[in-house]
Amino acid sequence: MSDASLHQASTAQPGEGGFGDFFALLKPRVMVLVVFTALVGLLAAPVALHPVEALAAILFIAAGGGAAGALNMWWESDIDALMRRTRRRPIPAGRVTRDEAFAFGITLAAFSVVMLWLATNALAAAILAFTIFFYVVIYTVGLKRWTPQNIVIGGAAGAFPPMIGWAAATGSVSIESVLMFALIFMWTPPHFWALALFMRGDYDQAGVPMLTVTHGRKSTRRHILVYTVLLAVMAVGAAFTGIGGPVYLIVALVFNALFLRDAVAIWRRDEDMAEADDYRVEKRAFRLSLWYLFAHFTAILAEAALAGLGLGGLGFGGWA
Amino acid sequence: MSFREEHELHKRRFGRNLGLGLVLAGFVALVFGLTIAKVSNEDFRVPTQQGEGS
Incomplete structure (x- = not known):
């Protein structure tokens, strides 16, 4: 050349x-x-x-x-x-x-x-x-x-x-690492379905059988709620296991309450409402889901650090 | 002063080569550090013969 x-x-x-x-x-x-x-x-x-x-x-x-x-x-x-x-x-x-x-x-x-x-x-x-x-x-x-x-x-x-x-x-x-696996596993569907709701058209055009395409958007909204409820039960329940503790419990209660609030809001909305405000709630839930995972894993790290300092449990005997 | 202006393609190739060079240098440093860490480990120590030095 x-x-x-x-x-x-x-x-x-x-x-x-x-x-x-x-x-x-x-x-x-x-x-x-x-x-x-x-x-x-x-x-x-x-x-x-x-x-x-x-x-x-x-x-x-x-x-x-x-x-x-x-x-x-x-x-x-x-x-x-x-x-x-x-x-x-x-x-x-x-x-x-x-x-x-x-x-x-x-x-x-x-x-x-x-x-x-x-x-x-x-x-x-x-x-x-x-x-x-x-x-x-x-x-x-x-x-x-x-x-x-x-x-x-x-x-x-x-x-x-x-x-x-x-x-x-x-x-x-061990059970602790399986719990961390389960946390991300259960978090992934509502996280991606929230994205699929406001990235409308992309997956349809590419022919990817996302839930929004195959089962409709109403069904996707219902799925987000169901998975978020299951995720919340698991995430809060993990506070009472080896990876949990009081710091984790507080973080889990706050973030799961927020995520559930958004999941319920998404479930109650229809497409007209979502289009009217340019998918404000769906976008908010997606952003929150990123913070949700970051906060939970930071809390797990904090609990491990506290346990290393001999402060694990902080009076919540039997948790660790 | 250069005779002709460097083409964008050359700049891109230089960037790729520089990046790869830095990655390789980092990898060498990492393997060196790993080696030091592994041989400093207690498990790696060669057991001394019984009665040696007594």
């Missing part, structure tokens, strides 16, 4: 993606959630890792999560091009080719699993490998375009990171 031909190209060519494009393939915003929940799982565990091992574990878990994101974008580039929310991603925008994304994702996936094994233990690496497999093969390739329950089952993939963090520290799976 001559310099002249290079100068004629005014836009990015496939195969010439920048560093930022490959970083975008890792879904950095999702990675923040993965890193945070994995870190809480790791720090809340009763076994302390060496700080360098802990840092390595978090980085490799993040890399594994990013690899799953890249493979997801590789498979979904056709529907990403159809949706307003995703059409500027590196593959549909033409900055990275599908083959590049696949090679990048699969290499990073293998690398992150092997490195997590070397840095911590085989169980943590095995759960990370299963998480990547579950997200890419079970959710992305299998469920997403096939069943409206895609979000419910696929939510498990996003729920594994605290379990991986816990396993990295302890080398085991």
Whole structure:
């Protein structure tokens, strides 16, 4: 290729993606959630890792999560091009080719699993490998375009990171790490269905069988309420287990009351009301759901810190 | 002063190479740190022979 031909190209060519494009393939915003929940799982565990091992574990878990994101974008580039929310991603925008994304994702996936094994233990690496497999093969390739329950089952993939963090520290799976898994698992459906309600049109156009498309928006509103009630019962109940305590209980009561208030409001509204105020309540519930998860995991971390200082329980004997 | 203006493509390639270089340097530092952490671990210590030094 001559310099002249290079100068004629005014836009990015496939195969010439920048560093930022490959970083975008890792879904950095999702990675923040993965890193945070994995870190809480790791720090809340009763076994302390060496700080360098802990840092390595978090980085490799993040890399594994990013690899799953890249493979997801590789498979979904056709529907990403159809949706307003995703059409500027590196593959549909033409900055990275599908083959590049696949090679990048699969290499990073293998690398992150092997490195997590070397840095911590085989169980943590095995759960990370299963998480990547579950997200890419079970959710992305299998469920997403096939069943409206895609979000419910696929939510498990996003729920594994605290379990991986816990396993990295302890080398085991316990009731505490399963509870952290359950918290994210139950939180995912109302979180995504609230998004699906106000991102109307996107999923319809792409032919993704979201609940809003297959069962209608009224049914989706009912589903959000039911799942939020189940989530609230589980989240508040967790206060009386090993990961809970008084700080967690206060946080859980406040945030579940707020989330329930929004879920009831969403259930009572119809499309005319929602369109009239540009989905104000649905958008508020979506934003709140992000704070909800952050607050619960921060509270779990706070309880672990208090327990480390010998303040666990604070008079709530028998909780820990 | 350069003879010709650098093309956007070259800038992008340079950015990618620089980013990759920094990631690799960070990885080397991490593996070095991990090695130090692992060999400093009690489990890693080679047991001394019984009666040695007595």
